[in-house]
Amino acid sequence: MNTNTIQHQLPVNAILNGNCIDKMRQMPANSIDFILTDPPYLVNYRDRNGRSIQNDTNADWLRPAMREAYRVLKQDRVAIMFYGWTKVDAFFAAWKDAGFRPVGHVVFRKTYFSKTGFLSYQHEQAYLLAKGRPPLPARPIADVLDMPYSGNKLHPTQKPIAALAPLIRSFTLPGELVLDPFAGSGSTCATASLCNRQYLGIELDPAYFEQAVNRMARIRERAAK
Numbered sequence: 001m002n003t004n005t006i007q008h009q010l011p012v013n014a015i016l017n018g019n020c021i022d023k024m025r026q027m028p029a030n031s032i033d034f035i036l037t038d039p040p041y042l043v044n045y046r047d048r049n050g051r052s053i054q055n056d057t058n059a060d061w062l063r064p065a066m067r068e069a070y071r072v073l074k075q076d077r078v079a080i081m082f083y084g085w086t087k088v089d090a091f092f093a094a095w096k097d098a099g100f101r102p103v104g105h106v107v108f109r110k111t112y113f114s115k116t117g118f119l120s121y122q123h124e125q126a127y128l129l130a131k132g133r134p135p136l137p138a139r140p141i142a143d144v145l146d147m148p149y150s151g152n153k154l155h156p157t158q159k160p161i162a163a164l165a166p167l168i169r170s171f172t173l174p175g176e177l178v179l180d181p182f183a184g185s186g187s188t189c190a191t192a193s194l195c196n197r198q199y200l201g202i203e204l205d206p207a208y209f210e211q212a213v214n215r216m217a218r219i220r221e222r223a224a225k
Contacts, residue, residue, distance in 0.1 A: 012177060015189060015201035015216065017209040020181035021061060023202045024068035032072045032200075033176035034079070036167055036188045038126075038159055039065070041084025047156035054205050059087070062094045069181060070098040076132040080106065080167050082124060082159075095129055104128030108147035108163055123147075124159075141170045158184065164191040172197055186212030193219055 009026050016023050040056035055061050073079060079100065083091040095102070106126045113120040124147060147163040164187060168178060174196040180188035183201030185208055192199035193216065203209040 010200070012198050012200060013193070014199075015183055015186060015203060015209065015212045017203060017206060019061075019204055020202040021064050021068055024065075024072050024181060027072045029071050030074045031177070032179040033074060033077055034168070034172045035069055035073055035179045035181070036080050036164060036192075037069075037180045037182045038082040038184065038188075039182040041082075042087040042090060043084050049156075051156040053156065059090050059094075062090060063097055065181060066094040066098040066100070069179075070100055070131060072179065073131050076130075076134045078103070078131070078134050078171055079129045080126050080171070081129060082126040085125060091127075095127070100129035100131065102127050103130045103134075105143060106167075107144045109144060110147050110149070112149055137170050139170070141166050159187045161187060161191045161194065164188060165195055168192055168195050168197060183212050184208050186215045190215055190219055 010028060010031050039062075040053050042056060042059055042062075069079060081091075081095070092102075104127070106128060108124040108126070110122045110124070113122045115121055145163060145166060148160050168188075168191055172178060172195075175198065177198045177200060178188060178192040180199070180201045183189060183203040186201055186203075189199040189201040189212065201212060203212055
């Protein structure tokens with residue numbers, strides 16, 4: 001793990017194991033260029049293999065985590081955060097309480113459905129959230145993007161690099177720092193690295209943390225060849 005720093009107490013190109021609230025509290029304010037994260041949806045999710053996600057059963061962490069995310073994000077920058085549509089009220093309240101201003105909404109269209117009920121559920125969604133008054137991107141991306149199936153081999157809700165790359169390229173410049181406070185298997189970190197951005201991930205679950213660290217090591221090994 002590379003723990004080079006660009007500021008005091010801010011590891012760069014690293015994934016940290018621990019509670020993201022505690023870890024972000026140790027980070028300087030206004031130190032992150034872009035946040036891209038897929039937090040627990042508060043739905044007690046289990047996949048077909050019985051894998052679960054920590055802190056997916058209550059919202060105690062939500063408001064303090066969003067307040068810290070807002071604090072560490074630089075002024076006039078944006079965050080993109082996935083959310084569970086059945087808990088949109090809780091997420092929206094936490095974002096606005098933290099100070100975020102919703103400025104866009106992205107729908108990720110899947111070619112498969114994750115489950116069925118009244119409808120066949122074939123999309124994911126995320127809000128684009130602003131701190132201050134960020135400049136508009138030179139070439140805005142569409143608010144409907146394709147999300148190919150990742151296979152979920154490393155994590156039960158693993159996001160594909162193909163869906164995350166347009167977001168990172170649109171809202172950051174090469175060399176800027178991308179934070180994922182709920183890193184899972186490291187999809188955001190992997191995408192940032194492949195897009196020539198710096199990354200910082202935080203993951204609570206030791207098993208997923210290990211998957212993410214190993215994943216980044218494989219990426220560095222391939223890049224070195």
